[in-house]
Amino acid sequence: MTAIEDLTALDLAALVASRVCHDIISPVGAITNGLEVLDEEGNEDMQEFAMDLIRKSARQASAKLQFARLAFGAAGSAGSEIDLGDAHAVAVGFLANEKAEIDWQVPRLLMAKNRVKLLLNLILLANQCVPRGGLITVRMEGEVNAPTFELVVTGSTTKVPALVIDMMSGVEPERIDAHTVQPVYAVLLARESGMHLDVVKEEAGVKIIASSSL
Template structure:
């Protein structure tokens, strides 16, 4: 996959997220109106509301992870709020250990790395994201990890022996997106920890 393919993937990601966020927002508004007038109440309403909220959070997350990039800064509160919304529907807790606003393209790399870590933690865990002058570090920690050796051993190059599934696309996009920004990915695997640096 070359730089042109990465750009095309970003445009497709942006388009899909853009087209889906409006109807999901409309459904959320409709549910709020129904709640205000007391038309529908009970566990069914909670289930629908929770599902729509989760879908909206994931689409906003995917818009950054898979969408087109820029140097536009994203503030700490904006990123932390987005990650908190995504956390509600999953088993992984995320610590965004940055206090300053950072360019959107760097947040994109962090989100792709976060998705890689999530794939190794099917039973839940914690992901810590930090950055320094030497680069970014995304570390996933869990009591039980499920490591796909082909993915993790080749995460730096993006050259995999086995064909990727849609659930693994972040492993292909991370090194290609990093390379387009002049960065290299390094991966470390432990018994209870996986780390990606770029």
């Protein structure tokens, strides 16, 4: 739609909203399908199948929304802090419905909200690096006001999306849409937080680092 330089606050909000809606359409649609089966089927086995589908999809939709609220939402007024324990909880809930697992090695601290949002967005990037499943190890070094985040991604197949490689190299996308806005949003969060991003493809996997420039 537009380059980063021309991306207005309204454009960014609209694209992020589209991304969140895209993520929850599938589980909400599955809930609808399950309800339709309950309405139409008299078979007891099919009704139990429908209830299982509704329960699973409702949990998935809830986990995605809770994650999006912290990763993309305001989560309080400007300058507020977020509990890293809450970030851990929503990350675990989100990845429970994905192929990757998470090893969270970050202490429970209060941290500036944009840095916590950045960390959650880096987890989204890490998840894209293991399309067939794997492990995302999340670590933090340094002080709470000048942290360094390190995400080590391992799996049978690891890759870095082309858009992410370009952006980490300083090549900004010519067009931004709902499918590409998430890595763009992560870069904007890093800039706002005074942090530098690096994504490195290694033989054993992928390493994502966000380091403070303070």
